[in-house]
Each structure stands twice: as structure tokens, then as C-alpha cells.
Amino acid sequence: MSQHPPRDKRDPLARRKERHTPPGLRSSALHALSARAAAGRFVLQSCQDCGAMTYPPRDACPQCWGELVWQDQARGALVLCETTIRATTDLYFRDHLPWRMGKLALDAGPTALAHLHADLKPGDRAEMHLMLDKGGNAALFALPAGGRPDMDDRQWREFTVPVKDRIVLVSDARSAVGRAVVKALHSAGAGLIFAGMAPPARAADLTDEWAGLDRVQTLPFDITDSSLVAEGISKIAGPLDIVINTARFVRGGRNLVDQKRMMDIAVLGFMRLSGACAPMLAGRPAGAFVDLVSIQALAGEVGFAGYAAAEAAHLSLLQSFRHDMRAQGVRVLSIFSGPSDDEDYQSVPPPKVAPARLAREVVEALRMGREISCVGEVASDAMERWLADPALFVREKNL
Amino acid sequence: MTRTRTSYDGVVLCAPVTVPYERYSSQTAHWWAGRALRALARATGFGPGDIDGFCFASFSAAPDTAVGMVQHLGLSPRWLDHLPTGGASGIMALRRAARAVQCGDADIVACVAADTNHLDSFRQTLAGFSRFSQDAVYPYGFGGPNATFALITDAYMRTYGIGREHFGKLCVAQRRNALSNPLALMRTELTLEDYLRARPISDPVHLFDCVMPCAGAEAFIVTTPEIAAARGLKVARILATIERHNAFPDDPVQLRSGWAMDVDDLWSMAGIGPEQVDMLQAYDDYPVIVAMQLEDLGFCPKGQAADFIARTGFEIHGDLPLNTNGGQLSAGQAGAAGGFQNVTEGLRQVLHQPLGAQVPNARTAALSGFGLVNYDRGVCTAAAVIEACR
Numbered sequence: 056m057s058q059h060p061p062r063d064k065r066d067p068l069a070r071r072k073e074r075h076t077p078p079g080l081r082s083s084a085l086h087a088l089s090a091r092a093a094a095g096r097f098v099l100q101s102c103q104d105c106g107a108m109t110y111p112p113r114d115a116c117p118q119c120w121g122e123l124v125w126q127d128q129a130r131g132a133l134v135l136c137e138t139t140i141r142a143t144t145d146l147y148f149r150d151h152l153p154w155r156m157g158k159l160a161l162d163a164g165p166t167a168l169a170h171l172h173a174d175l176k177p178g179d180r181a182e183m184h185l186m187l188d189k190g191g192n193a194a195l196f197a198l199p200a201g202g203r204p205d206m207d208d209r210q211w212r213e214f215t216v217p218v219k220d221r222i223v224l225v226s227d228a229r230s231a232v233g234r235a236v237v238k239a240l241h242s243a244g245a246g247l248i249f250a251g252m253a254p255p256a257r258a259a260d261l262t263d264e265w266a267g268l269d270r271v272q273t274l275p276f277d278i279t280d281s282s283l284v285a286e287g288i289s290k291i292a293g294p295l296d297i298v299i300n301t302a303r304f305v306r307g308g309r310n311l312v313d314q315k316r317m318m319d320i321a322v323l324g325f326m327r328l329s330g331a332c333a334p335m336l337a338g339r340p341a342g343a344f345v346d347l348v349s350i351q352a353l354a355g356e357v358g359f360a361g362y363a364a365a366e367a368a369h370l371s372l373l374q375s376f377r378h379d380m381r382a383q384g385v386r387v388l389s390i391f392s393g394p395s396d397d398e399d400y401q402s403v404p405p406p407k408v409a410p411a412r413l414a415r416e417v418v419e420a421l422r423m424g425r426e427i428s429c430v431g432e433v434a435s436d437a438m439e440r441w442l443a444d445p446a447l448f449v450r451e452k453n454l
Numbered sequence: 455m456t457r458t459r460t461s462y463d464g465v466v467l468c469a470p471v472t473v474p475y476e477r478y479s480s481q482t483a484h485w486w487a488g489r490a491l492r493a494l495a496r497a498t499g500f501g502p503g504d505i506d507g508f509c510f511a512s513f514s515a516a517p518d519t520a521v522g523m524v525q526h527l528g529l530s531p532r533w534l535d536h537l538p539t540g541g542a543s544g545i546m547a548l549r550r551a552a553r554a555v556q557c558g559d560a561d562i563v564a565c566v567a568a569d570t571n572h573l574d575s576f577r578q579t580l581a582g583f584s585r586f587s588q589d590a591v592y593p594y595g596f597g598g599p600n601a602t603f604a605l606i607t608d609a610y611m612r613t614y615g616i617g618r619e620h621f622g623k624l625c626v627a628q629r630r631n632a633l634s635n636p637l638a639l640m641r642t643e644l645t646l647e648d649y650l651r652a653r654p655i656s657d658p659v660h661l662f663d664c665v666m667p668c669a670g671a672e673a674f675i676v677t678t679p680e681i682a683a684a685r686g687l688k689v690a691r692i693l694a695t696i697e698r699h700n701a702f703p704d705d706p707v708q709l710r711s712g713w714a715m716d717v718d719d720l721w722s723m724a725g726i727g728p729e730q731v732d733m734l735q736a737y738d739d740y741p742v743i744v745a746m747q748l749e750d751l752g753f754c755p756k757g758q759a760a761d762f763i764a765r766t767g768f769e770i771h772g773d774l775p776l777n778t779n780g781g782q783l784s785a786g787q788a789g790a791a792g793g794f795q796n797v798t799e800g801l802r803q804v805l806h807q808p809l810g811a812q813v814p815n816a817r818t819a820a821l822s823g824f825g826l827v828n829y830d831r832g833v834c835t836a837a838a839v840i841e842a843c844r
Contacts, residue, residue, distance in 0.1 A: 077593055078596060080582075081589055082585050085588075110590070111589050112590075117703070135706055136606075136612065138601050138605050138656045139654070139657045140597035140600070141653075141654055141655055141656060142600065142656065143595060143598070144577040144596065144598070145577075145592075145596035154597075155595075156594040156595045156597075158605050158609075158706070158707060166706045166707070166830070168591060168605075170594060177608070177612065194594070
């Protein structure tokens with residue numbers, strides 16, 4: 056076990072700070088926008104008949120009453136005017152006053168209200184991002200165009216999950232992907248990483264490249280074992296900001312013993328882990344739960360039928376967990392990938408995703424607060440086809 | 455192609471009443487509406503059986519509308535209207551009721567706006583206000599109307615070079631007008647220094663740019679000259695009205711509003727010009743909107759409000775008496791009743807039945823309403839010119 060810096064301890068008698076979320080009521084059309092923002096897209100509605108762009112989301116074109124469809128748009132915009140809000144009746148924003156927002160003329164056509172990066176002022180060019188707020192709903196955020204804006208911006212941080220100096224648990228750090236995730240978090244400046252290692256300890260653990268790193272602490276942890284999960288969480292003891300679930304068990308074929316283990320990790324293991332860490336994440340100012348999910352969860356897959364089934368159940372639970380955690384302001388991020396380039400997918404030909412690439416995407420998803428990410432060609436292609444025509448996609452994956 | 459509009463002959467306005475405002479009230483909108491009808495009855499002698507037209511505006515009567523209100527208050531009107539247009543509702547009530555009376559669909563229309571203000575009403579009214587607000591305004595800091603008008607004020611100041619001291623002059627004059635109004639909620643002297651030094655609420659909007667939400671009710675009667683004469687009521691007639699919604703939707707920021715589309719129609723129908731009215735009762739939810747009305751209603755050219763404000767006196771004895779009861783900024787904003795007080799106050803002044811000081815020799819009044827921030831701007835505008843019948 057490596058040394059790590061002493062952690063601040065919370066005053067045990069202090070009243071815990073309650074976390075609020077921004078106002079959450081939205082129209083169905085805005086939820087449709089959020090669903091696209093969740094995947095990092097910048098979209099607006101355009102009219103199928105006259106091509107007019109519109110915002111805020113509507114149910115009919117205001118120019119010709121034609122049908123509206125979502126379309127990716129240019130991100131450029133011009134700041135028209137601004138205000139700094141210093142009084143509000145909303146509990147979330149009261150905790151974050153003063154709050155700057157403004158109105159922008161989008162290059163795409165409409166004008167829109169947006170959160171303003173501290174460096175932006177009227178007359179400036181901006182780059183628009185559709186972010187998810189703490190309540191999980193889409194919100195426009197204007198960053199300075201070009202250059203390298205300060206990503207420590209106080210308001211921007213509310214829409215992202217900062218990694219620097221924060222405390223992270225990686226549920227399985229022994230797999231190739233798990234090791235890569237620990238390394239990527241370390242490079243991103245995580246304050247302390249608990250690297251979960253299922254007992255018994257192995258000789259190879261001692262020679263791991265990050266075994267000697269500061270800010271990394273190994274932790275006996277196994278999400279198939281309720282008592283080890285409880286013990287592990289109690290050993291972390293202090294604040295826990297981010298949990299990354301890297302645990303998985305991948306087998307092809309229809310062996311029932313394998314199947315039981317796959318279900319135990321992907322389904323019951325997820326439930327043990329998410330249940331145990333939810334209360335800890337809920338108390339944190341920017342808590343997040345990141346889960347690595349196989350893209351096979353979308354539609355099943357011949358050859359990996361049992362694993363795909365376990366992952367489908369895993370994804371289903373993850374989506375409900377996201378809903379549960381929204382009220383607490385905790386982000387739940389899904390990282391979809393196809394076969395990884397490691398021992399789990401030895402039988403599968405390329406293209407495969409390098410574990411380091413997957414790990415980079417975990418850090419990137421946190422950095423952008425992105426709910427849905429697809430890593431690699433296999434996952435991106437599958438997601439695109441599934442969104443376009445799910446019935447056809449299911450048929451093709453199971454021909 | 456433009457048809458000549460029918461005049462409002464055969465219609466009069468009378469019996470302006472204000473139910474004294476309260477900062478907070480544990481009563482309901484129904485109670486306030488009842489108080490308004492009782493005040494109308496005292497002023498006119500009309501009972502529930504006499505009133506055959508009812509026009510109602512409120513934000514806090516839920517789950518009831520005008521329908522629930524007629525049964526609640528024992529009315530059996532043959533003409534009914536519910537106006538969800540807030541700050542524009544007073545003038546819209548006036549012009550709708552006028553046509554109903556003129557055409558014989560109703561004889562005596564009670565126009566009533568009533569709103570209560572519970573401790574948490576303001577927050578709750580905001581929370582469910584409109585779909586665009588929910589989707590595209592509240593998530594951005596939840597500054598309420600203060601933030602929306604801060605953006606408009608910011609853009610207006612940048613575009614036309616108007617300063618806070620100009621807005622301040624309007625607020626200070628209105629406060630001075632409020633000093634003689636026993637019903638105004640804010641009746642301590644306000645100086646320009648006080649105004650300029652006030653704490654920022656949503657820059658560049660500061661404390662004294664904001665109205666104070668309160669509970670209250672306003673009402674008036676629209677009827678025929680004959681019926682009013684039989685009751686011995688002082689009356690005024692309507693020279694002209696306009697109304698417009700969602701004007702200039704492509705303007706990126708609201709620097710002008712619906713009045714600008716219809717201003718020529720207003721003054722040509724009235725047969726007089728803005729320089730001939732004895733007062734302006736403007737909608738004053740944020741002074742930037744007052745400045746906009748001065749321009750868009752033709753009191754000064756567009757972009758020259760700063761100049762006009764600097765050289766005009768807005769007190770009751772000034773060149774252009776403005777919001778002579780103190781306006782919403784000093785009297786209080788009782789929800790939808792805030793959109794009625796421009797009508798009741800204008801009517802009181804031309805009938806020489808003031809709450810406080812009387813505008814000398816007042817005979818005509820321009821009334822203006824502005825309502826409903828659905829998203830990034832006020833959507834509804836309306837204006838009227840009235841004249842006392844002597």
C-alpha cells in the first residue's frame with residue numbers, strides 16, 4: 056500500500072450541508088433536447104417544411120406551423136447582453152450566487168439565454184455547449200470562442216465533474232481496463248484513488264506500474280461480496296466524490312456457471328456497489344458514478360448472448376439509478392464500448408478499443424459532465440444504427 | 455385597405471376602485487375579488503343582479519378562473535371574459551367590455567383584477583408561469599422577472615446610451631407622486647442618491663427598479679351613458695385603444711414593443727396627439743419599460759428617452775404627470791391588479807376623484823399596459839386614451 060496525504064476530516068458534529076438541484080420542471084420537447092445533450096450533441100429544432108430554426112423547443116414551427124426535427128448546429132454565437140443575478144428564491148441558485156447569465160444570438164439563427172463563462176462579455180464571440188445541469192436537464196453554456204478558456208470557471212464546474220484533487224473509487228483495478236482507469240485518473244490529478252482489488256491478493260499486484268504511486272491506495276474490494284463492499288466503503292471513511300465501476304466478467308457461449316457469475320457482477324454487483332456508495336456521493340458537491348457498459352446491452356449479440364443479457368440488465372438498472380441520483384445532484388455517466396483489446400475479447404477480431412483509450416474517455420466524460428459516451432468505432436456505429444432503426448439493428452446483431 | 459375603426463360612442467367608464475393593498479395577505483384572490491365588487495357596489499349601487507358582464511384577471515385564483523369566480527361571487531352575467539394577460543389586462547378588459555356594451559351584449563360590465571400574496575406566492579407563481587420559462591429561463595439562475603428585465607435594461611442602455619440616473623429620475627418622481635396617495639405601500643421620500651446607491655438585484659437592475667409584490671384588487675365599470683347618468687355617476691369616454699401581442703418577434707432583444715406597431719392608429723383614432731394628454735399612466739414594472747413607452751407611444755422619438763426624461767417633469771404638477779398614484783414601483787404590484795391600476799388611476803384623475811393629489815385641470819389621460827414575460831420579453835401590450843365627459 057502506498058502512502059497518501061492526510062485527508063481533511065469533516066467535523067462530525069457539524070450539520071451536513073444539504074445539496075439542492077436547479078428547478079426541474081420541463082416540457083416533453085425540452086426532455087428531447089436533454090436526451091441529445093446527454094450524448095454531447097449541440098442540436099436545435101429545424102422545420103422540415105421551411106427550414107426555419109427555432110428555440111426554445113416548440114411543438115410546431117412558428118414560421119409555417121410545419122413539423123420540427125432535431126438537427127446538429129454550428130456552435131458559434133455572439134453575446135448580446137448580460138446580467139449578474141444576486142437574488143433568487145431558488146435554493147440551488149441561492150447557494151451559488153452571484154450567477155451570471157446572458158442572451159446570445161446563435162449563429163444557427165435563434166437567440167437564447169445561456170450561462171456565461173466569467174470571461175465573456177457583450178460583444179464577445181462564444182462557443183455554445185449543451186450541458187446537463189445538476190438536475191440532469193439540458194442547459195446552454197457559453198464558453199469564450201477560440202483560445203483556452205479557464206475550465207476552473209466557477210459556473211462551468213457546476214456542469215462538469217472535476218477530477219483534480221478529488222477522491223475516487225475504482226471498483227476493479229486489477230483488470231487491464233481498471234489499471235488503465237487508475238492511471239488516467241492519476242494523470243488527471245485525482246487527489247486520492249482507491250484501487251479496488253478482489254482478494255486474495257496476487258503477487259502480480261505488487262509489480263503493477265501504479266503500485267508505488269502516491270495518491271493511489273489499494274483496497275480489498277469485490278462487488279460480488281456484500282461484506283467486502285461494506286468494509287471497503289467503511290475503510291474509505293471520509294468523503295468519496297467519484298465511483299467508477301470497471302468490474303466485469305466476459306464470457307461467450309451458454310455455460311450456466313459463467314452466466315451466474317456474469318449476472319452476479321453486472322447485475323447484483325452493480326446493485327451492491329451503487330446502493331453502498333449512493334449516500335456517500337449524495338453529500339458531495341459534484342458527485343458522480345461512472346459505469347462501463349458493453350454496447351451489446353442495446354440489442355443482444357449472437358456469440359455473447361449471456362453476457363449481452365447481463366449487460367442489458369446492468370444498463371436498465373443504471374438508467375433507473377441515474378433517475379434516483381438526479382434529485383441528489385449526482386451525475387451517473389455511462390461509457391459504452393465494444394470489445395476491448397484485452398484478455399476478455401481474445402476471440403474477437405479488431406477493431407477493438409485499447410484500455411488506455413477507454414480510460415481517457417472516462418476522464419473526458421467527467422470533464423464534460425457527459426451522461427452518454429461511446430468509445431471506439433464499434434460502439435459509435437452500433438449506437439448510431441440503434442438510434443436510427445432499433446428493430447433493424449436488433450435483427451442485424453442477431454442474424 | 456385599412457378600415458376605419460368604429461368609435462366607442464355609447465360607452466362610458468366609471469367607478470374606479472382600489473382595494474387597499476397589503477404586502478402579504480392570508481386571504482384568497484376570491485376574497486380580494488369580493489372586496490372589489492363590494493367597493494364597486496358602494497360606488498355605484500349596482501348589486502349582483504345588476505351586473506350582466508364580468509371580466510376577470512388574476513394569477514392566484516387557481517384552480518378557479520372567471521367561471522369559478524361568477525359562481526363564487528353570485529353573478530349571473532350574460533357576457534364573461536377571463537384575461538390571463540397580467541399587465542395588459544386592464545386596458546384589454548376596458549376595450550373588450552366597451553365593445554360588449556356598445557353592441558348590446560351587456561349593459562353593466564364589472565372589470566375586476568384581484569390577487570393575493572401569501573408568503574410563498576411569488577415563488578410559486580414564478581415556478582409554474584409558462585412553458586418557455588420552465589424550459590429556457592428558470593434554469594439560468596432563477597432570477598425571475600428581475601433577470602429578464604436586467605437583460606433588456608442592459609441591452610437598452612448599451613444601445614441608446616441611457617443611464618441609471620434617467621431611470622432614477624422616473625422612480626424618484628413616481629415616489630414623490632406616491633407621497634400623497636394614502637394607499638401606496640411605499641411612502642418614504644426617495645432621492646436620486648438613494649436610487650443610485652441601492653443594492654444590485656440583477657445588474658443593472660437595482661432595488662428601486664423593482665416593484666414590490668403585494669395583495670390587492672382594482673376594478674371599474676363599463677356601461678352606457680344612460681345607465682351611469684341614472685345613478686348619478688361621473689363618467690369618462692374612450693377616445694382610442696390599441697392592443698398587440700408578440701410584436702417584432704425577430705428582434706434579438708426587446709428594445710421596442712407592440713405600441714410601436716400601433717401608435718399611429720392610437721393617436722389618429724383619438725384625434726389628439728401625445729402632447730395633448732394631461733397625464734400618462736404607464737406600465738412601470740421596471741423603469742426601462744416606462745422609457746420604452748415614452749418612445750413607442752410617441753412622447754419622444756426612438757432612442758431619445760434619455761433626453762426627454764432629462765427635460766420633463768413627471769410629478770403631479772409637472773409637464774407630463776406620470777403614474778400619479780406612485781405606480782407599481784411605489785404603490786405596489788398586486789399581481790394582475792398591477793395591470794389595472796393604470797386604468798383606475800387614470801380614470802380617477804380625469805373624473806377628479808383622486809386618492810391623493812389631483813392633476814390640475816385633468817381631462818384626458820393616456821393609459822398603457824404591458825404584460826406577461828412568457829420567455830425573454832413582455833408579450834402583450836395595450837394602450838388607451840380616455841377623456842372625462844363634462
